[in-house]
Amino acid sequence: MKHYDVTIIGAGLAGLFLSKTLCDNDVRVLLVDRKQDLSKSIHTTGIFVRKTFEDFQFPAGTLGPPISHISLYSPALRKIELESSFEEFRVGRMGALYNSFLQDCLEGGVDFRCATAYRGAAEYKNQGRGSIVTLERNGVKETVETSVLVGADGACSNVAKDLGLDQNRHWIVGYEEVATGVPATGSPEIHCFLNNRLAPGYLAWISSDGEETHIGVGGYPSRFDPRSALKVFKQEIVPQIIETGKLKIVEKRGGKIPVGGVLKRIGNRRGLLVGDAAGAVSPLTAGGLDPCLRLSKFAAEIITRRICEDDPDRLLDFSGSMFRKKFATRLMMRLALNTARGQVALEAGCALLGTVPGLRLAKKIFFERASFPDIDLIGDFSQKVVSKNIGDSSPLMENR
Numbered sequence: 054m055k056h057y058d059v060t061i062i063g064a065g066l067a068g069l070f071l072s073k074t075l076c077d078n079d080v081r082v083l084l085v086d087r088k089q090d091l092s093k094s095i096h097t098t099g100i101f102v103r104k105t106f107e108d109f110q111f112p113a114g115t116l117g118p119p120i121s122h123i124s125l126y127s128p129a130l131r132k133i134e135l136e137s138s139f140e141e142f143r144v145g146r147m148g149a150l151y152n153s154f155l156q157d158c159l160e161g162g163v164d165f166r167c168a169t170a171y172r173g174a175a176e177y178k179n180q181g182r183g184s185i186v187t188l189e190r191n192g193v194k195e196t197v198e199t200s201v202l203v204g205a206d207g208a209c210s211n212v213a214k215d216l217g218l219d220q221n222r223h224w225i226v227g228y229e230e231v232a233t234g235v236p237a238t239g240s241p242e243i244h245c246f247l248n249n250r251l252a253p254g255y256l257a258w259i260s261s262d263g264e265e266t267h268i269g270v271g272g273y274p275s276r277f278d279p280r281s282a283l284k285v286f287k288q289e290i291v292p293q294i295i296e297t298g299k300l301k302i303v304e305k306r307g308g309k310i311p312v313g314g315v316l317k318r319i320g321n322r323r324g325l326l327v328g329d330a331a332g333a334v335s336p337l338t339a340g341g342l343d344p345c346l347r348l349s350k351f352a353a354e355i356i357t358r359r360i361c362e363d364d365p366d367r368l369l370d371f372s373g374s375m376f377r378k379k380f381a382t383r384l385m386m387r388l389a390l391n392t393a394r395g396q397v398a399l400e401a402g403c404a405l406l407g408t409v410p411g412l413r414l415a416k417k418i419f420f421e422r423a424s425f426p427d428i429d430l431i432g433d434f435s436q437k438v439v440s441k442n443i444g445d446s447s448p449l450m451e452n453r
């Protein structure tokens with residue numbers, strides 16, 4: 054049986070970025086995904102916020118043109134314009150981004166198994182020393198030994214269940230079509246629609262950066278049917294906003310988005326969770342890409358220590374409790390969004406957003422770096438863990 058330091062299930066943004074960072078630290082990684090081709094069946098619009106592309110490097114050609122303008126619409130299509138002096142958003146070319154990160158992983162020595170499903174994990178014979186993981190490709194089963202098992206397998210994580218960690222219980226669903234052929238009539242823009250019929254508890258959106266257009270709806274699955282809602286949205290509203298004459302649908306994307314906040318128990322002596330599997334999504338905006346990168350970066354530090362020092366207890370430092378406090382306000386605002394069920398209440402809420410304090414709040418939610426999990430939190434936390442454990446901040450690999 055092959056032995057790996059770390060086995061990562063899921064090659065979405067969280068799993069890829071973690072693999073890439075770990076192989077840079079000389080950790081021996083197996084990365085597994087059930088997809089044959091990572092650029093297919095994508096389930097994100099791919100809107101990155103300023104904070105992310107300011108703090109992380111993106112390979113050339115993987116981000117679309119910058120967007121500084123948001124139009125927010127009430128159910129009656131009353132419009133609130135939000136303009137920033139910064140380049141606030143860029144829509145990722147996600148297929149190209151995943152493939153570029155995968156290429157870095159392969160060049161760094163990561164073993165990658167595509168079209169391979171995770172089937173389960175059992176505790177290794179020496180308690181707490183790791184797991185025996187079962188994988189399956191084309192009906193053929195294989196087992197590998199691993200010191201650390203990572204669940205980067207999305208919102209409904211099987212790894213979380215097998216490791217006895219917390220699992221997501223609250224989510225909304227998103228469904229969208231990606232289109233070409235929409236002429237650029239002005240500067241790139243994101244249009245967001247508050248509408249309890251078409252997007253109960255969240256938003257409908259049109260994001261158009263002059264190259265790619267994304268048209269989608271999101272909301273609580275118990276309160277709407279996303280496919281029918283998207284159809285109505287495209288019939289009733291979209292043609293009023295963008296030129297649809299030459300619109301050509303090239304892709305459909307969708308999936309669950311956990312909105313209950315970062316889970317509490319996301320690590321134990323056998324492994325840990327990152328990305329959607331850890332609930333690392335802003336409960337209010339449902340943005341998960343920035344948290345994916347930040348939590349994976351932090352996970353890489355913890356895992357590298359665990360491997361270098363051969364001490365499974367290192368993984369116990371990876372706890373969701375610290376992050377949860379930061380999500381408290383956003384969780385309350387999510388509750389408020391879920392409570393405002395009628396169109397009339399939503400229209401009144403939008404009228405309030407049009408006032409001076411309302412506009413300030415809207416700009417804070419859409420534009421401020423603080424609207425997503427704070428980098429300092431993770432920086433402080435990892436710094437605290439580092440100093441608590443080794444008394445200084447010497448490079449991780451010095452101990453190996």
Ligand SMILES: Cc1cc2nc3c(=O)[nH]c(=O)nc-3n(C[C@H](O)[C@H](O)[C@H](O)COP(=O)(O)OP(=O)(O)OC[C@H]3O[C@@H](n4cnc5c(N)ncnc54)[C@H](O)[C@@H]3O)c2cc1C
Pocket residue numbers: 062063064065066067068085086087088096097098099100101169170171172205206207208211226227228229306307308309310327328329330333334339340341342343345
């Ligand atoms: C429609 C939609 C639009 C969104 N838009 C945005 C946005 O614009 N901006 C933003 O910040 N966030 C957005 N989000 C949220 C964001 O996309 C996610 O938080 C993020 O992509 C999660 O990445 P991940 O790597 O954790 O999970 P995923 O991208 O879900 O990756 C999980 C991977 O695990 C693999 N996998 C799962 N189970 C197994 C198994 N048993 N065996 C092997 N492999 C397995 C899957 O094939 C997949 O490749 C959106 C979400 C949705 C659904």
